[in-house]
Amino acid sequence: MSKEEPDTAANGADAPSWREQAVARSLDSARTRAENRVQRFLDAALELMAEGDRKDFTVQEVVERSGQSLRSFYQYFGGKHELLLGLFEESVRTTTAQLAKRIDSKGGEEPVDRLHTFVVEYYKMCQPPRKGKGREALPSPILVRFALQLLTAHPAESSRAFVPLVSLFDELLLAAIDAGAIRSDLNRQAVTGPVLQVIMFNTFSSAIVDGADDLSAQDGAEALWDVVVNGLGA
Amino acid sequence: MSKEEPDTAANGADAPSWREQAVARSLDSARTRAENRVQRFLDAALELMAEGDRKDFTVQEVVERSGQSLRSFYQYFGGKHELLLGLFEESVRTTTAQLAKRIDSKGGEEPVDRLHTFVVEYYKMCQPPRKGKGREALPSPILVRFALQLLTAHPAESSRAFVPLVSLFDELLLAAIDAGAIRSDLNRQAVTGPVLQVIMFNTFSSAIVDGADDLSAQDGAEALWDVVVNGLGA
DNA sequence: CGAATCACGAGAACTTGATTATCGTCCGTC
DNA sequence: GACGGACGATAATCAAGTTCTCGTGATTCG
Secondary structure, rough: OOOOOOOOOOOOOOOOOOOHHHHHHHHHHHHHHHHHHHHHHHHHHHHHHHHOOOOOOOHHHHHHHHHOOHHHHHHHHHHHHHHHHHHHHHHHHHHHHHHHHHHHHHOOOOOHHHHHHHHHHHHHHOOOOOOOOOOOOOHHHHHHHHHHHHHHHOHHEEEHHHHHHHHHHHHHHHHHHHHHOOOOOOHHHHHHHHHHHHHHHHHHHHHHHHHOOOOHHHHHHHHHHHHEEEEEEE | OOOOOOOOOOOOOOOOOHHOOOOOOOOHHHHHHHHHHHHHHHHHHHHHHOOOOOOOOOOOHHHHHHHHHHHHHHHOOOOHHHHHHHHHHHHHHHHHHHHHHHHHOOOOHHHHHHHHHHHHHHHHOOOOOOOOOOOOOOHHHHHHHHHHHHHHHHHHHHHHHHHHHHHHHHHHHHOOOOOOOOOOOOOHHHHHHHHHHHOOOHHHHHHHOOOOOOOOHHHHHHHHHHHHHHOOOO
């Protein structure tokens, strides 16, 4: 890759303004084609974990399912972890959008109510699907599983992926503080992580304590909210 | 050449004389011999993760280090996960004992103080080793990593392994409730998991939020305690 | 037009790590 | 002194990720 102009080839991702229009044509086709291919891999992976209670998938499976080749896969992704990261980012975006929507519709007037809705709804989304009802395509626990892998293996990347969710939470938190419902002496940065983490990985809590599973998702969520807001203290 | 006598070569580093003496000499029944072998595998694994910042080890390494054979390994362990489970159980026991000791010495008069000590000290133990000081053999973050693997892959076994820690926490919690410092309307079962989990996996919190690392272990621990006890509410 | 290039599919090959199988030896027992 | 079990050494197998090689159709460029 040494014989082309430095204008188009060097950037694959961000850098929106540039002089896109000028080279829109040639670049556009190449880019959309690439994006399309990437998306096909992502979709295939999503499909794989949606079906069955697949806890994991292999690169091979993704490749086959996507109708593309291993070669292409490694051309577009640096490795499986990049695919995971892609899935995860997308999942966080989706989840956050859905949360925002639910909060706008169900969240009450008060900022605390909106925060409450965030906690309860996010809790539910991270819960493993209860036996009985077929959910929509909500691969939430899968997301959680990946979150773990990514958080341990690639903390920096995952924190980038978490940004939308963290931002939403932070907005709600700030609003609730301004409204006087939440302590104003909090270090928001320092509090956001633990709160999101305790919700997201709530599944583990039950596993740690063994027989602590007897709450419905709704009750568990409300109980957690209670503790988060009021604390353990008398 | 790896055919030394098993008495001296197995333990190189620190001085967990453990049960070697007993075994080496008098009792040599089949059971103690077996336990000795199992223990050598465990020690070897512990050793491996103590040295370097090894995040993981292979079965081969453990086998070599322990001076035993692959065959024996699979004779005594159903697989790597059983070794992990063994390590984890032992680690929880050790950690719990150490916690109990610290609480007895540093914990104050009041039950809340003892609970406070639990939270703060356990927090520190689960923290990745700060650069600067050479710690004793406290493979805590490694423990945490394993906890994750086990919690996701073998929830039942891990909850069994957690029993000592959970019991200790529950005792302290109950005492604090009786003393009137902690809400009496709590479902202890339902609260223990989240609290332990948020302490143990605190590392993730920083990774989720990105730039939330600027607290010392002590400050982070106190901040978390504050939130746990007082909650977010105004 | 023809050659170079490229993107891509098909699939083999390589790598690491777990797990299993084979073989031979040592050691205590009968 | 033979037998059987425990054990070490080592090879074989299996799975999954990753890389490599070849071939082909399309595009480009001289």
